[in-house]
Amino acid sequence: MKIGLVGYQGSGKSTLFEWITGETADPSQAFSAQTAMAAVPEPRVEPLCEIYQPKKITLASLEIVDTPGLSRDHSGSAQKLALIREAGCLVIVVADFGGNDAKDDISNFDADLLIADLDIISGRIERLREQIKKPRPDRDELQKELEVLEPMYAALEGGKALR
Template identity: 60%
Template sequence: MKIGLIGYQGSGKSTLFEWLTGVAADPALAHASQSAMATVPEPRVAALCEIYHPKKITQAAIELVDTAGLSRTHEGNAARLAQIREAGCLLLVVDAFTRDSQPLADVRGFYEDFLLADMEIVSGRVERLRESVKKARPSRDAELAELAALEPLLTALESGTPVAESGLNDEQLKVTRSFRLLTEKPRFVLFNVADDETDAERFVDELRKSSPHARAAAVPASLELELSRMTPEEREAFREEMGVGGADRDGLIQNLMDASGQMLYFTAGEKEVRTWMFRQGGTALEAADNIHSDLARGFIRAEVMQCADLIDAGSEREIKARGQVRQEPKDYVVQDGDILNIKFSV
């Protein structure tokens, strides 16, 4: 899963990138993009390790992509935003630490940039189709159908309606899938506040007055990055003395995963305890394919137990004795915290 970091120049986007991934931004890539992985923290792994004592532990990770800073004049932003069209979620980094910053105006500016970038793609395709259907050719009927699907979408974008709110039908979803439209993607707003900010949540509260369901958080990224470079003892002493810091990095990563429509399931045994990132609402067959295509091809059933139940039971033998291990078919919808054992035959 890719998370695209977007921010206007000077918003502290690269500082946040380093805090979340531990990888410093490369100045040579200031006008391009840079990616690094951030492990998704999962406290249940430690409890599973107490049960299985595995030889190996593997945890799922999200890929964070830092992009070139956007311009507030919108000039050239469409090209910069093209770098993150493959991302599954957008992390909007907003300057809330400088004296003259206008955080909510910046959020609105992002939305305008996304609309303009999407309109550029859709209108370009519509114009090409309008020219193409004037000529008799074997593909004309298919092009007419695509044009009929795209024209209402273009009208919606021109009126300021994002794709996510346009109620796309199946045909529109089909013809726009390859466009990777920005206004269709889930978003998470991160207000980068000053080190001495005493009421960081006010920015989140203000945003939710106009966007009640907005996913957002407020963090002093510069301070948290400096704290992360200290030893645990130094960090704790600094926090106690200054009364600052302590943002929940792990919680933020988990929130980003959730905003992306992803969750975690487990595979567990003496060889390995592993977390797998997976789309919310996905089936057991898809989860099997996520592990290995052979498991999906020869799928028989999924042996499923909930992580919390196993931890409470203390062993596989006990959880089976309690009758809490289920046999599920391929269309079973996997739940967060499921431990899967795929039975298959190839």
């Protein structure tokens, strides 16, 4: 599973990344995502291995992605949020120190995600409308997709998150 650590600059994402993975965050990748694997400890495996003596032991692991920090003035947020689209889970890291208000950061970050979702869905709706105008064998499927996306777009425009 891919887990994306997201948040504003200086929130502690890279520190959490280092703590979970044991890898040192690479400053040269400050504007791109850095990925590392984190082992999932399982105390029941060792006793089972002693009993069954398998040839190979493969423990579960998680792929942790340290994303670049978003700016509180929202500059470049869309490009940075695009890096987390493939993550199966997001962990929002917020700072409640140094004059930062964690509640404000969470609500502002939710707004950033809502805008990013709105941008993705509006782009897809535009492409679908263009494709539906042309005779295509998959036109009915495209129409169904459009019918699903339009209410989602309306909800996002109304400020309601899809998550």
